[in-house]
């Protein structure tokens with residue numbers, strides 16, 4: 001089907017479910033009539049009100065096709081094929097059902113908490129009917145009502161412009177093009193408070209948020225539901241780890257050695273963790289020793305537990321304020337993350353690990369009723385998981401006092417410190433009552449850590465912080481088989497359908513550049529009888545929750561997403577990521593493809609490279625692919641060569657490590673280890689040279 005026909009096709013619904021109404025003039029047209037513009041002409045195009053759309057979903061059965069093959073990571077370049085094909089019947093067509101009364105209802109709202117599946121279609125369907133009782137994997141998809149200033153939209157805005165650093169497309173100028181974030185900070189006077197009052201405008205200026213997210217299931221099975229580690233989990237042991245800084249505490253090799261408290265140890269076992277991942281081996285003792293930490297480890301390698309476990313252990317050891325109803329709560333730990341769904345996921349992990357202890361974790365995020373956040377906190381709060389906007393709001397309303405904060409965690413820290421959230425984070429640490437960096441422990445985690453961001457991070461960390469870099473390579477997980485195809489803008493849709501049909505019933509995330517395009521592509525795929533849903537900043541919260549849940553439980557095996565879903569999401573059985581549009585930065589690419597190949601499982605990523613718009617990525621992409629021992633197409637090398645930037649070093653990617661410690665002059669040691677050895681037992685000598 002040609003591009004020209006496509007819109008006409010799409011506005012003719014095939015099923016009774018309602019479909020988005022697309023208005024041609026809302027999109028900038030290319031010269032040849034293509035309705036997509038890679039970069040929105042203006043933010044009004046992007047943000048002219050929530051689209052309030054849904055897609056209709058169709059009964060579908062995919063024909064089996066060829067497998068893209070599956071790389072056995074860590075073992076040379078040899079490839080082997082895995083057959084993951086097979087037809088699937090996703091089940092009944094459905095539209096958006098929402099959550100009446102904010103309750104999960106059997107057979108309908110299954111999606112939100114997501115049945116815990118192995119991706120088998122029939123199981124998925126039956127689990128759906130169970131209404132979410134089959135457990136869930138963290139991550140409620142908490143999304144807002146499309147308020148223009150929500151962090152969700154900020155996330156997309158930054159994505160469009162590539163953040164502060166790294167290769168990116170030229171950004172259009174002018175107000176509201178998504179280039180410059182609307183500051184949350186108001187006037188800047190009384191900066192911490194103006195941030196609180198002016199920042200989270202979704203609560204104070206925008207439409208009133210009435211949404212109260214349903215409480216997560218409370219039964220133990222749901223709390224401890226987990227998926228299996230993959231065949232490559234044991235290969236984590238051979239990954240190189242570098243710890244730099246003074247007086248590095250030795251790594252712990254086992255959970256027993258970590259000597260966490262008994263309840264915690266029991267919870268770890270219930271969660272199915274038997275063996276530490278490298279980032280956990282090295283980070284846990286650092287946090288237990290009271291040190292500040294910046295940790296960089298590949299996607300899906302267990303960073304969340306690497307900070308939660310030692311923090312909870314310390315809290316149990318040192319004692320905490322008993323939970324009791326109070327209007328002003330003073331948490332001992334604050335964890336911030338850039339998106340609502342991610343912070344929910346972290347909260348669920350915190351709740352899991354603190355199960356049966358006196359530690360109470362609470363999550364608050366934008367797009368939900370403010371009063372609900374207040375009520376959650378008032379019941380007691382030791383660990384506060386929050387998105388930045390809502391956090392500043394709640395601090396501004398004096399529902400949270402900061403005096404007791406001992407731990408401040410920035411997950412996806414590079415994102416939290418870039419121009420999108422950096423100012424807010426600075427306000428947070430300068431809020432009245434917030435202990436100085438000398439008096440608190442600050443922990444930062446990410447799979448990517450650009451040098452510039454590391455320098456900014458210094459403001460938050462004690463000078464003697466430790467830097468843990470868990471190898472290979474440029475942050476791209478080697479368990480993901482990466483393929484880059486040269487596909488022009490107008491051939492992408494056809495290629496997408498071809499690719500999806502060839503992959504059978506694999507759970508697939510398709511990343512596109514804009515929210516509008518996510519709607520287009522999702523609807524297009526539905527027209528092609530591929531059961532699809534979408535997640536992006538213009539969808540209502542209920543829709544997003546439904547979408548994420550439907551994807552999690554396998555009801556909709558294809559999720560079209562903007563980069564807002566690129567970081568942190570841990571969804572079982574995502575076997576395949578497709579970059580319909582490549583992101584503007586290589587770091588974002590690393591995060592996106594990291595939605596698959598998690599925790600020792602293998603996955604595949606296919607990226608459509610449009611030479612018209614993606615040339616700037618050729619060079620870093622070649623670097624990422626070759627570092628991860630992936631095939632590099634000759635045409636890509638040629639483009640990279642033709643766009644060669646003298647002096648381009650790939651930044652930290654010249655190292656075998658995902659990121660390197662940018663501190664050049666510290667006198668401390670670094671230790672270079674494989675993850676199976678503690679620092680003191682390392683078989684390799686320390687490579688101090690490269691760090692001084």
Ligand SMILES: Nc1ncnc2c1ncn2[C@@H]1O[C@H](COP(=O)(O)OP(=O)(O)OP(=O)(O)O)[C@@H](O)[C@H]1O
Nearest residue numbers: 273275276277299300301302303304447568570599
């Ligand atoms: N030691 C372990 N044993 C078994 N499973 C684990 C272990 N550590 C973490 N996991 C599981 O691995 C998955 C990925 O962990 P997590 O989400 O913390 O990764 P991450 O490094 O934060 O990824 P990302 O960079 O994408 O945010 C989760 O399902 C988690 O429960």
